[in-house]
Amino acid sequence: MDYFSSDFKLGILGGGQLGKMLLYETRKYDIFTRVMDPGEDAPCRIACNEFVKGDLMDFDAVYRFGKKVDVLTFEIENVNVSALERLEKEGVKVYPSPATLKTIQNKAKQKLFYVDHNIPTAPFTRFAYTSEILTSLKNESIRFPFVWKSAQFGYDGRGVKVIRTYSDLDDLPNVECITEEMIPFKNELAVIVCRSTEGQVTTYPVVEMEFHPTANQVEYVVCPARIDAKVAEKAQLVALRVSEAYKHVGLLAVEMFQTQNNDILVNEVAPRPHNSGHYSIEASYTNQFEQHLRAILGLPLGSTTSKVGGIMVNLTGEEGYTGKVKYRNMEDIMKLDGVTPHIYGKKETRPFRKMGHVTIVNKDIDKAREIAEKVKNTIKVVS
């Protein structure tokens, strides 16, 4: 199959920052792309060959879009799976497959999947409705504190909440959900596994994630994780087992907990380019977006090793600012060594909205971490 400067068409569902960064790679290879997103000025609007405004959860919109491409992928899980299944039946190559997506989209199903495949994960209880949690609390089958997760459409901290008292339950939506035991973990780790249509598999190094205390968003991603080599190896093996179980095509980001006694528990997965892999644009021989593209097109996968240490800082909207975005002190961070800002192109900021990220690369990871701290404390996303 000719992909380069040819008539081949790649479809991408979702036109956000992940799609935008994927488009850098399709442009590099001169691969024709069609993108669908509901947003009039989605970050992907520019740099794709054709942009279609459409509802990603609407069967007809997704189906009509998919019929006009040779390979279909997505940058967000919240898409109409029935349409993907229909397209797959009708011969459109959909990667990752609707089957994979279905299991991952629903967090309750995802947890059951781990149990079925003997993949270590935090103990949990499944509820058809949030209101049923009260009964389980009363008969003490679950205890405070615990983590509440809505089964559907959890994203960027929405749909996840730590519950310490009855009152914390009040403002939760009454939906299908799970409750998870709070794991007293040493570290949150992630490994991105990539699997091509040809069955070739590569894993990226283990990264270490530092979360924002209140917003439940990643603040720093550090590659390589500053952990014991044995623990890193264990995390890699667990990630590979998860990947093997899903038999996905393309990227699978596996988020894990390192417990106090160095066990690895799978937290959740994402079948797409992932925030924990953004550092790879500057640090890796092959970045995650190019790797995903290679994988779904059946091209040879590239090297996932790092040229240098990399740290990623998320740029999120400051609390107390909503409206037309301004990036304060950009010039100050650009003076620092090995600093690359990525501005996603969202015109409006709001508290904790992901507006961009900054990558800090350095041969010395501790030096990179120092600079990352400076970046974090200097740049402000305001309005």
Add this chain to the structure above:
Amino acid sequence: MDYFSSDFKLGILGGGQLGKMLLYETRKYDIFTRVMDPGEDAPCRIACNEFVKGDLMDFDAVYRFGKKVDVLTFEIENVNVSALERLEKEGVKVYPSPATLKTIQNKAKQKLFYVDHNIPTAPFTRFAYTSEILTSLKNESIRFPFVWKSAQFGYDGRGVKVIRTYSDLDDLPNVECITEEMIPFKNELAVIVCRSTEGQVTTYPVVEMEFHPTANQVEYVVCPARIDAKVAEKAQLVALRVSEAYKHVGLLAVEMFQTQNNDILVNEVAPRPHNSGHYSIEASYTNQFEQHLRAILGLPLGSTTSKVGGIMVNLTGEEGYTGKVKYRNMEDIMKLDGVTPHIYGKKETRPFRKMGHVTIVNKDIDKAREIAEKVKNTIKVVS
């Protein structure tokens, strides 16, 4: 000045591969761009915010285009300078300046500029018309062999020819030109200097260029150049002197000869992102396109050091093939370590046309050179 996700407008004259790679950076920063190019499907057409089809040598077209931007730059020297001068007078920031461009556009003027500034360059003679060369040959003021260069619009080997006999002169255009003594050189080297509107100056490492024997196009660019440290230092200093003399803003690529007795002679310069700097996308902390952008916007310049060794192989159309392009054996080169193909997106190939390039990065530059050789011998641009 706010550049990021703001109303600021950057204008780029020329929509070829250099502009295309510059647009990766404007997208990364979410900077609004307008591009003008005569080609209906120029590589820049996608990924800029506004595309204008227009003749770059036409005063009105360039003037009208320039009036609608805050900062104007170009990716090709062959643009209407009078229009740039008018725009500059009327307050549009034009980088590099029309004054710089004027001296560089005309190779005869360029050579005289070096003489005026005591910058070492190959001995040359200037002719108003090619036909006048015959007289100088007869009265032996010049001798075979020599290099003929048209004063205007030399690009990609067009406008340059080695002259060994009278008959070599036959098919040359009768235009303003220079003849240059053939320099028996050890190496062709290049140094890219960057100078910001704030006067900050950085230089990239010295690279070594290997030319195609007949097509007079670069085949390999090797960074760092495998030469004596003293010679490299000398090349850096000469490049800085050239940059200091031009007082340009943005990138200045300085091509030089290393003579048999290790003198450095300036061959020619280009005031824009340059083929000899493409390796920097994968190998450098800050690639040349991002650096140019930082420079013309007055942002702090980034580090020009390399993460790893880098080699660039030009992808040019095979002899004997003209028409709809096909890239043969792409998958084979993508199997090799640290190989990144860049496909410019030109739909039609013809002999020696620049269709793309491939970067090979490796911690060991000799290993990279081996792989580059494989790449060169494997991939074929055909129709």
